[in-house]
Structures are given as structure tokens and as C-alpha cells.
Amino acid sequence: MISYTGRVPADPSRPGTDTGHDPLTPTVGWGVLHLFFRAGPGVDAEAAVRAVKDARAGGEQVVTVALLGHKADLAVMVLGPDLWRLRALQSALCGAGLEPTGSYVSLTEVSEYAEGIPEEMKQARLYPELPPPDKKAFCFYPMSKRRSAEHNWYALEYEARQQLMRGHGAVGRTFRGRILQLITGSTGLDDWEWGVTLFGVHPDDLKACVYEMRFDEASARYAEFGPFWTGMVGDIEDVLGSVL
Numbered sequence: 334m335i336s337y338t339g340r341v342p343a344d345p346s347r348p349g350t351d352t353g354h355d356p357l358t359p360t361v362g363w364g365v366l367h368l369f370f371r372a373g374p375g376v377d378a379e380a381a382v383r384a385v386k387d388a389r390a391g392g393e394q395v396v397t398v399a400l401l402g403h404k405a406d407l408a409v410m411v412l413g414p415d416l417w418r419l420r421a422l423q424s425a426l427c428g429a430g431l432e433p434t435g436s437y438v439s440l441t442e443v444s445e446y447a448e449g450i451p452e453e454m455k456q457a458r459l460y461p462e463l464p465p466p467d468k469k470a471f472c473f474y475p476m477s478k479r480r481s482a483e484h485n486w487y488a489l490e491y492e493a494r495q496q497l498m499r500g501h502g503a504v505g506r507t508f509r510g511r512i513l514q515l516i517t518g519s520t521g522l523d524d525w526e527w528g529v530t531l532f533g534v535h536p537d538d539l540k541a542c543v544y545e546m547r548f549d550e551a552s553a554r555y556a557e558f559g560p561f562w563t564g565m566v567g568d569i570e571d572v573l574g575s576v577l
């Protein structure tokens with residue numbers, strides 16, 4: 334099991350891991366930073382490619398996505414134990430001339446309703462291996478559970494919430510093989526309570542999954558959604574080539 338606790342010293346065999354700061358690491362899981370950039374003519378593509386490669390060489394996982402639509406041109410999702418290292422990648426990409434138009438900060442987690450899942454699945458939630466090679470359709474959106482007078486998720490008893498989430502999981506499992514979901518927690522860290530990152534085999538797998546989930550009570554009554562970003566996972570070189 335990989336566990337990161339306390340100070341993680343810079344590893345001399347991995348150049349560039351020393352940010353000049355003592356690492357700031359979650360006690361469990363990894364930090365996750367979703368960055369959404371606009372790419373204009375002033376972008377130094379070589380510097381941007383180097384930034385992604387340096388992060389990977391230092392141990393971070395980096396997912397790069399060519400986005401569709403006006404919100405941003407590309408997404409860079411980075412996961413790793415040390416928040417300073419996530420910041421270093423953000424700084425390097427901004428330094429390469431990419432202009433951030435949106436972002437999301439969260440941590441990997443095992444849901445409190447998933448305590449009973451096998452250890453191997455828990456590890457895959459906390460320390461995922463991304464991107465999945467066979468799922469190139471990508472979407473990301475933040476979401477929260479409703480706290481209105483009529484429907485307040487946080488006023489429900491644990492058993493009721495657990496039962497609802499069991500129903501949610503059952504609907505979710507019908508998408509096995511078509512969708513990989515990564516739910517990352519952001520309560521107290523960003524504007525919504527979770528980041529939802531979905532990887533699909535086909536774009537309509539993403540649509541079908543989110544659509545089906547909406548009929549499930551946990552989502553129908555209690556889910557609130559932020560903006561969506563959608564695109565195609567690719568190598569950083571291909572992604573930059575397609576958006577510049």
C-alpha cells in the first residue's frame with residue numbers, strides 16, 4: 334500500500350521534485366488539481382510539454398484533454414501527494430503562456446458509504462492510475478448535495494443516506510466497462526462538495542451515465558451540479574497541436 338504521511342523528502346533520483354518547500358500532503362490520498370486553460374498564439378508549446386513531462390518525472394499523474402466549446406481549450410488534471418508540486422505545474426503552465434479560465438481543487442477519497450468495498454477498490458479510489466487507456470471521452474463537473482428546507486441531505490440519518498447511495502452505486506455499476514468515475518472531495522476546499530471526473534469509452538456513455546443517475550433518488554432529490562467541461566483525452570503534444 335502506498336501511504337504518504339509526514340514530510341516526504343525530495344527524491345534525488347527524480348529531478349525536479351524539490352519545490353523548495355516542505356511537502357504539504359493529505360494524511361490519506363492525493364491532492365487533485367483540475368486546470369482549464371485558454372491557448373492563444375503566445376503559448377510556448379515546448380515549455381508546456383516540458384512542464385507536463387517534468388511533473389510526470391517527479392511522480393505526479395497528469396491527464397491532458399482537448400476541450401470542446403468556449404469555456405476553455407484544454408484541461409490539465411494533475412494528481413499527487415504534495416500540493417506544492419501541483420502548484421509548481423500550475424506555475425509552469427501559466428509561465429508557458431497558457432491562460433487559466435477555470436480550476437478545481439479537491440482530494441481523492443473513499444466515500445463514507447463505500448467503507449465496505451474491497452481493499453483493492455479503495456486503493457484505486459485513493460491512488461488511481463490515470464488516464465484509463467481505453468476511455469478517451471472525458472467530462473468534469475463539480476457537484477454538491479442539496480441543503481434546502483425540503484430536501485436536506487445533511488439532515489438525513491446515516492442509514493437513509495447509505496441506502497440512497499447503495500441505490501446510486503447499483504445504477505453506477507450498470508456502466509461498468511463503459512465509464513470510469515473518479516469522485517474527489519472538495520468540501521471546505523473549493524466552491525462545491527465534490528469534483529466528478531468521468532472517463533467514457535464513447536461520448537454518449539458519459540451522457541447516458543449522468544442521465545440515468547438523475548432518475549436515481551440520491552441525485553433526483555439531492556444533487557446539484559456546476560458547469561461541465563467535455564473533451565478528448567490525448568497526449569499533451571496532440572492536445573496542444575489540436576487547440577493551437
Ligand code: 76R
Nearest residue numbers: 444445446447502505506508514516527529543546547552
Ligand atoms: O465507490 C464505489 O464504487 C462504491 C459505490 C459508489 C459510491 C459510494 C458509486 C458508484 N458512487 C459513489 C459515491 Mn458515484 N457518481 C456520481 C456522479 O450524482 C450524480 O447524479 C452525478 C455524478 C456519477 C455520474 C457517478 C457515477 N458518487 C458518489 C459520490 C460521493 C457521495 C458521498 O460520499 O457522500 C458522488 C458525489 C457521486 C456522484 N457512481 C458509482 C458512478 C458510477 C458509474 C459508479 C459505479 C462505479 C463502479 O462500479 O466502478
